[in-house]
Amino acid sequence: MADQNPKPFSSLKNTIITGSVILVLGTAGALIAYNSLHKQTNPISNNPDIVEPDNPTPPVQIEEGQRVNLYWLNENLEIIPRTTDLPKAQTQEEVLTNAFDTLLQGSDGEDFSAIPENTQLVNLDVKENGVYVDLSSEFTTGGGSASMIGRLGQVIYTASSLNPESPVWLSVNGEPLELLGGEGLEIEQPMTRDLYEQQYGIE
Known part of the structure; x- marks a missing residue:
């Protein structure tokens, strides 16, 4: 009786590990998909190369008479x-x-x-x-x-x-x-x- 088969516990352990891996992969996939979608819908806010100049060039003004x-x-x-x-x-x-x-x-x-x-x-x-x-x-x-x-x-x-x-x-x-x-x-x-x-x- 002391030498009972431990396989049920091993099977349970494998199931838990497999479920954790699937959960992690699913979460990572969801994050990647979200970021990809967010970049497409908001390209300016996520692009560091597009910034407003500190001193924008003023518009050309027409000279008026005196x-x-x-x-x-x-x-x-x-x-x-x-x-x-x-x-x-x-x-x-x-x-x-x-x-x-x-x-x-x-x-x-x-x-x-x-x-x-x-x-x-x-x-x-x-x-x-x-x-x-x-x-x-x-x-x-x-x-x-x-x-x-x-x-x-x-x-x-x-x-x-x-x-x-x-x-x-x-x-x-x-x-x-x-x-x-x-x-x-x-x-x-x-x-x-x-x-x-x-x-x-x-x-």
């Missing part, structure tokens, strides 16, 4: 502002340079300019103490006192178009302008809009 007042004269020699679209600029110097380049080309409307033809902008600087405008010698030629006062006003008002309170320092070929024209219109430096109106009574 609107500035240029100053002309009407038939009564009154200074008239006209809003003008100019090329976009990055600095005040660029804005005012574009403004003067347009002003010195003359008016194509009903208003007119007292600034002589061929007058050129030699240089323009915007500093803490005002706007410095340097014009060519043509600016001082031709016309009587009314023309001189009118062209001076055009320059003073256009130069201060970004800041109406800004003083304007006016020179011709690098030399401070003290007298304008043959009649000797005295120019105070710096000139402001208020000072211009006080001295010449033109608005």
